[in-house]
Amino acid sequence: MSTTNGSYYIPHGSHWPIIGSIGLFVMLQGFGNYLNGSGFGSTVMLAGFLILLVMVFGWFRTVINESEAGTYNMQVDTSFRWGMGWFIFSEVMFFAAFFGALYYARVFSVPWLGGADPSTSELLWNNWEAAWPTNGPGELGGEFTLLDPWKIPALNTLLLLSSGVTITFAHWALKKQQRGPLVLWMLATVALGATFLGFQVYEYGQAYSDHHNLTLESGIYGSTFFMLTGFHGMHVTLGTIMLIVITLRCMKGHFTPERHFGFEAVAWYWHFVDVVWLGLFIFVYLL
Secondary structure (H helix, E strand, O other): OOOOOOOOOOOOOOOHHHHHHHHHHHHHHHHHHHHOOOOOHHHHHHHHHHHHHHHHHHHHHHHHHHHHOOOOOHHHHHHHHHHHHHHHHHHHHHHHHHHHHHHHHHHHHHHHHHHHOHHHHHHHOOOOOOOOOOOOOOOOOOOOOOOOOOOHHHHHHHHHHHHHHHHHHHHHHHHOOOHHHHHHHHHHHHHHHHHHHHHHHHHHHHHHOOOOOOOOOOHHHHHHHHHHHHHHHHHHHHHHHHHHHHHHHHHOOOOOOOOOHHHHHHHHHHHHHHHHHHHHHHHHHHO
């Protein structure tokens, strides 16, 4: 890292932001078509995801090369920390919006329609009894049964909490310059994250099965359930990719006890997705 005083590194023009924007646009376009029953929606969504994946690894490579070349000084390091902090704050607000929607539906909307406000319930859905979970007065998506929170969700909670412990052990090993334990703890963290994703995909299959019939179209509960768990799964996927990159860097001997913000940034992000999952487990699965 550069120690030149009074200078600030200005990166060269990069093509990765526009590639990322194209990938995100294509992925969301495909997702929208998929939700509307289009046969090619899933293919377009996958293509967009692959473009994003290329962008992530390409941009990571650029930043890593600049870092290892000693381009960044302490001022840049401070900017990175502020940037990552504000990014995580924006993610907190992102999930707060969905948790807020869940709270509003449970505490206000459903009771209103169920008779808490007679003027509203009689006008819209007379004689409907409020309950939670619900697919609403219109019974959208048909009847459904809940997933058992003490099976896959509880296992996934254990997996993510354990991954938070393993990445902390990896951080300690990095500070002590213990390269072998560092790599082993990082590999364990990656394995736990990947296992979580595997179980999440399996749970979605179970939810969509005839036994549960819990889908994105299952009224307010189905939409909030899949939006919250789906976006969290997307963040875990991104976090696992970042963990893989950091693990490869650790294997190559990158990072020192004094200079390892790239590692810390990923650790911050991973602890964030851990905390979000705890909120999901409590407020979506249990309550």
